[in-house]
Amino acid sequence: GEFGRTPMFQGKGSTAGRDHHIKGFSMWLAGGGIRGGMTLGNTDDFGYNAIEDVVEVHDLHATMLHVLGVDHEQLTYRYQGRDFRLTDVRGRVVAPLLA
Structure with a gap:
């Protein structure tokens, strides 16, 4: 996967370009329990923000762990006396991506 690029150019002249963009990007997934030939989600009219099936x-981490047979809610690590999850408290398996 790649974090994406902004839908508009920034800067001027030889420094013009598109910056890193995390709010709307593409990812290609294949194999191992992932449904093929589909598109999930949509962005706004400018391609700037994800607005549907975000x-x-x-x-993504929860889904990848799921297809590997790992329960992401049970996978924890201790840091400075506190338990953390790789998928944080809001990570969820994205069922439409599963075959």
């Missing part, structure tokens, strides 16, 4: 990185 998937966050914690959701």
